[in-house]
Amino acid sequence: MSALMGVSRLFAVIGCTLYARGPERRLQRLREAACAPISSAMAYTVLDAAASRFPDYRTPEHNVLERACLQAELRAALTGLAQWPPQRWAEHPDYANGLARHWQEIHRAMVHNLGIVERTLRTLAEDGLSDADRVRLAGEIAPIARHAVDHLHGHHRLEDQSMFPQLLRAAPSLARPLNLLEADHIVLNAVLGPLERALANLPTADAPASAWDEIAKAGERVARVARRHIEDEEEIVIPAVLGVAR
Numbered sequence: 281m282s283a284l285m286g287v288s289r290l291f292a293v294i295g296c297t298l299y300a301r302g303p304e305r306r307l308q309r310l311r312e313a314a315c316a317p318i319s320s321a322m323a324y325t326v327l328d329a330a331a332s333r334f335p336d337y338r339t340p341e342h343n344v345l346e347r348a349c350l351q352a353e354l355r356a357a358l359t360g361l362a363q364w365p366p367q368r369w370a371e372h373p374d375y376a377n378g379l380a381r382h383w384q385e386i387h388r389a390m391v392h393n394l395g396i397v398e399r400t401l402r403t404l405a406e407d408g409l410s411d412a413d414r415v416r417l418a419g420e421i422a423p424i425a426r427h428a429v430d431h432l433h434g435h436h437r438l439e440d441q442s443m444f445p446q447l448l449r450a451a452p453s454l455a456r457p458l459n460l461l462e463a464d465h466i467v468l469n470a471v472l473g474p475l476e477r478a479l480a481n482l483p484t485a486d487a488p489a490s491a492w493d494e495i496a497k498a499g500e501r502v503a504r505v506a507r508r509h510i511e512d513e514e515e516i517v518i519p520a521v522l523g524v525a526r
């Protein structure tokens with residue numbers, strides 16, 4: 281519901297209830313009516329925000345939390361991908377010394393680091409480590425995980441504010457696929473939240489392995505979502521970066 285519709289509905293409900301029985305009853309109904317639209321507004325979710333960039337985003341076929349690949353309808357907009365699929369990108373004359381290779385190397389580094397974070401946090405959450413090893417491993421992985429989180433935030437910000445607008449000017453057919461990627465960034469930022477909060481409040485040295493389970497799950501979720509997003513992002517943007525999409 282738009283803000284304007286919400287306000288209209290609020291006034292309509294208030295208008296109907298003001299003339300109900302007795303002043304106290306009217307006041308009570310006024311309070312109830314005033315609360316309803318405000319509660320609806322508070323229920324605005326991450327997926328609502330993502331859907332504001334890509335209207336079909338709540339469907340499992342598009343939502344990065346659930347999708348298995350890019351849908352055919354989106355692939356149809358990717359001019360250049362059929363001729364230049366991922367296994368051929370390195371053959372393109374502009375690949376080796378250009379942005380495409382650089383961008384892929386950044387992605388590979390992020391996926392690699394997230395894999396280390398994911399596996400190490402899971403190890404910390406399992407029984408079998410000595411207390412000394414757990415303390416050492418926790419001390420090693422915490423700064424790597426914080427760096428991975430910061431890198432993801434900075435990377436997405438750069439793409440949203442600079443790279444995607446430039447690509448859209450070069451290849452207008454990418455408008456809808458790029459909107460999907462921007463919606464993904466909203467979800468990625470949201471799944472990074474629990475990991476960031478857990479990193480700011482790590483279990484103490486004498487905590488049991490189970491105390492690491494929540495942060496391990498947060499790390500796994502971030503890594504899984506980032507891998508899906510990056511694979512799909514490359515299929516959308518690399519042909520455009522190589523100049524073979526319009």
Ligand SMILES: [Fe+2]
Nearest residue numbers: 436439461513
């Ligand atoms: Fe991205």
Ligand SMILES: [Fe+2]
Nearest residue numbers: 387435439513
């Ligand atoms: Fe990216």
